[in-house]
Amino acid sequence: EDKVVQSPLSLVVHEGDTVTLNCSYEVTNFRSLLWYKQEKKAPTFLFMLTSSGIEKKSGRLSSILDKKELFSILNITATQTGDSAIYLCAVLIQGAQKLVFGQGTRLTINP
Amino acid sequence: KAGVTQTPRYLIKTRGQQVTLSCSPISGHRSVSWYQQTPGQGLQFLFEYFSETQRNKGNFPGRFSGRQFSNSRSEMNVSTLELGDSALYLCASSLPGTGGDYEQYFGPGTRLTVT
Numbered sequence: 001e002d003k004v005v006q007s008p009l010s011l012v013v014h015e016g017d018t019v020t021l022n023c024s025y026e027v028t029n030f031r032s033l034l035w036y037k038q039e040k041k042a043p044t045f046l047f048m049l050t051s052s053g054i055e056k057k058s059g060r061l062s063s064i065l066d067k068k069e070l071f072s073i074l075n076i077t078a079t080q081t082g083d084s085a086i087y088l089c090a091v092l093i094q095g096a097q098k099l100v101f102g103q104g105t106r107l108t109i110n111p
Numbered sequence: 112k113a114g115v116t117q118t119p120r121y122l123i124k125t126r127g128q129q130v131t132l133s134c135s136p137i138s139g140h141r142s143v144s145w146y147q148q149t150p151g152q153g154l155q156f157l158f159e160y161f162s163e164t165q166r167n168k169g170n171f172p173g174r175f176s177g178r179q180f181s182n183s184r185s186e187m188n189v190s191t192l193e194l195g196d197s198a199l200y201l202c203a204s205s206l207p208g209t210g211g212d213y214e215q216y217f218g219p220g221t222r223l224t225v226t
Contacts, residue, residue, distance in 0.1 A: 041219045041220055042115075042201060042217040043201070045215075045216060045217075048214050088154065090154075096159075097142065097144070097161070097166055098144065098156040098159060099203075099215060101146075101154040101155075103153050
């Protein structure tokens with residue numbers, strides 16, 4: 001069975017800290033890995049990673065994929081209270097056109 | 112460009128009833144996927160439609176069904192509602208690229224409560 005596991009499940013840090021969120025996966029037909037941020041409603045797209053070792057960056061957020069070790073990390077530097085959200089990792093299954101999601105990491109940034 | 116829209120946003124139904132939810136994808140997107148989100152199970156894939164055909168289905172009972180119209184709008188139907196069907200139902204649309212690598216963009220969801 002396809003499985004995506006995120007850690008930690010919950011994280012509380014102070015504004016300005018740097019955080020690293022982890023995502024490991026075990027799937028039959030990997031196509032790509034996606035990160036989403038979910039606040040009160042719909043998940044919003046952050047990154048899609050297909051190739052190993054290539055860092056994707058958007059402002060203070062960055063992510064990288066390791067296809068040999070089957071994991072990805074999402075880094076957020078100089079965190080702000082607006083970064084408080086649930087961060088979801090998902091794997092796109094090739095041929096099935098479906099996303100398999102992890103449980104999410106609830107990130108809380110305290111001022 | 113308008114995002115994915117879903118209607119209604121909130122719905123309260125009674126056990127045994129049926130419900131139809133609607134999703135309009137981003138203009139030009141032809142693939143629509145549906146997901147169920149609950150606190151216990153997280154986000155789970157229901158099914159995916161492309162060009163009016165269901166291409167993939169998740170592990171949900173036959174009470175969950177869907178369809179897609181020629182304009183790519185999609186509906187999902189849940190019959191004989193159970194308390195456990197209470198969830199946030201999310202629709203996502205995507206534009207399949209030549210390589211198959213494409214992001215799914217989510218709508219705001221329909222919050223269904225079954226009493």
